Amino acid sequence: MNGVSVIICCYNSSDKLPETLYHISQQQLTAELPVEVILVDNGSTDTTCAVASAYWEQVKAPYPLRIISETIPGKNYAIETGISAAAYDLILFCDDDNLLSADYIQRGYTYFLQHPALGLLGGFGIPRLTIAPPPWFERYAYQYALGPQHTRARRDITLERGYVYGAGSILKKEAYLTLKKKGFQYTLTGRRNGIIIPGEDNELGYAVSLIGYQIHSNPELTFIHVLSESRLTWAYIKRLKKSVAYSAALLIPYKERRNERLLNKKSTFSWTKKMLSECFYFLNGYVRYPFAATDFKTDIVLDRQARLGSIQSLFANRKLFINKHSWLPWLQSN
Incomplete structure (x- = not known):
């Protein structure tokens, strides 16, 4: 159906969700655009679901929130569960630490209407750090789904890059269903040989482009990416670089x-x-x-x-x- 399903994949996200949900609830939408929010709980051991439900009732958002569960650990499994439950033809992936700008959903929806060959659309992440940035942060900010995703004025990055980062991305559900009919299965399944493997967003972008859809990046789609202190340590960026390279090899x-x-x-x-x-x-x-x-x-x-x-x-x-x-x-x- 015509509309936007916002999917939030969560694991122990109770402390982050209220602000994330607030920004989703405050979206400026035209009356004819239906929206739903789907929270996929990926095995949380805290009060993620209770916090989300109580907060959504408190803000009295004009569209529904559904909470579903995916017990298999791994973000790609949570993503697939969310897509399967989605009622609408556009899927917006909002991480639990993403704060969408007030026009994000409407602007993304309009952009898809203007580009019928589009299969996947990326936004522009803006950092909000909980501590002073380490000296290396600006150079490696792209590792945190921040900044522009194209190097030229052209927003079609199908050939130039072929993927967008998952945070804030919008997927045409038709493209995903086409992939599944062809037998598509994720190679990056969250863990491999004991190593946490990121990059399911890269894999999805490559797959979507290989079946003929375009991949675009729109810098007017902005969101704030809240980065906690634990993700700004030297130990974290070293682990991240290693795991990203591990997954990049699997995408050869x-x-x-x-x-x-x-x-x-x-x-x-x-x-x-x-x-x-x-x-x-x-x-x-x-x-x-x-x-x-x-x-x-x-x-x-x-x-x-x-x-x-x-x-x-x-x-x-x-x-x-x-x-x-x-x-x-x-x-x-x-």
Whole structure:
């Protein structure tokens, strides 16, 4: 049906939700635009559901809130459960620490009407930090779903980038249902070999573009991303760089298929060459900067973490990379 379903995937979010829900409840909408809010509880052990229900009743929002449960840990599972429950044809993913601007839903909906080939739309994240920013923050702000998602005036980033960050993104449900009919399954399932794997938003963007939909970024869609102190530590950004690199390696099949289908480039991927390259640059960093400490030469330390994550992913998933015929089986017959 015509309208927007706002999905909030939560895990122990009781302290964050009131402000997030407040900004959703204050959206400036035209009378003909129906909206619903779906909170997907992904195994919370706190009072997330009770807080959400009580607060929504308190603010007397003009559209309904439904609370559903997904017991399998992993954001992608919560996302799929939310989409399955959604009544409307546009899905807005709002994280529990995202504060949407007052015109976010209406502006996003209008943008889709103006671009019928669009499958996925991204916004512009603005940081709100609970502590003073660390010295490396501005350089690596993009890792936190912040700032612009395109480098040119053109908002169509289907070929340039091929994905948008999940926070604040809006998905055409038709595109997702088409993917599922083709047999699409997430490669990034939250955890792999004991490592937390982010990047389900990247994977969804690549998949949507591979079946012919456009990916756009609109800087007029703004939201505040509230970042807690725990996410602004040196230890956190190192873990983040490593896990992002691990998941990026798992998305190589998508990049190769995009090169073939959208850019007419023949796949030249070699697991051996990729592994040797990552090992070379990882070891080269130690040879050139053997005494780089955690608070010295930030780029070098974080590059090491990224190389290590990529090497671990390539090694742990070697069969996936070597057997190209097994790549993205849902695409083979389409």
